[in-house]
Amino acid sequence: MREVILFGAAAQSGNLLSTLMLPVLFLAIFYFFIIRPQQKKDKKIKEMRNSAKVGDEVLTIGGIYGKIVKIKDDVITIEVGSDKTRFNITKWAIGSIQASSETTEE
Template sequence: MPANFGGLIIPLGFLAIFYFLIIRPQQKREKKTKNMRNSLKVGDKVVTIGGIHGSILKIKDDILTIEIGADKTKLTIAKWAVGNVLNDENS
């Protein structure tokens, strides 16, 4: 009986290592990003995934209106396009 399970130990070990080194950390990053995007509020300074810095003016469902630049240009972006929120220490 043990001889039948001997061939499964190495593949199961690789699956466990793969899970703990790759899948689990990715799930944690996705959860952190989702929480960050769900906690956005008017006035937050954000950086989009394209590198545009702006301040949130309006939030409606999954659409944000941000203000960028000295001329106060307004852009409408999707919430998923926010890459980072800048707080007072980072700005």
Template sequence: MYLNTSLFIQQFGPLILIFAIFYFLIIRPQQKREKERRNMLNSLQEGDEIITIGGIFGRILNIKDDVVTLEVGDKVKIKVTRSAIGNVIKKAEKET
């Protein structure tokens, strides 16, 4: 069976081009953001000041597996999952 390459490119070229544009504009940046978030969550340590995805500001007191204990005020402690942390505001000072 004879396959005409110019006909193939005419029919499937735009589809391939749209997929390539979709990949570089949407999929690849999303993968990069997810990797950065995963690295941020894995590098959490006690003393970091964070904000949760719900908007609660706090300081990390303890991390056990997937549970993070936060101090959110004077003598107020809450426990959240590690994935509930939205951003690190200030990293803990490393003692030398």
């Protein structure tokens, strides 16, 4: 009778281990396929926005193309259109940096 009790306790601990393993497996899959790639993407975008400099051609998240003329902390002044209209945007509004006009002229 004593051996049966020990065997039952071992079965319960094995059952507990398999019960906990499934959620841990799902969390690991969730982390490696969703959270980690998003963190890498966010880091890359942040580096791109911090590397913006005067003279760069940018595309805002609103779809406006412009040239950076001034950077002050988190506010960027861009020139837009043939009449050189200037307005301020925040750094997080930069969708992508197209090219530096200084580099394309050389």
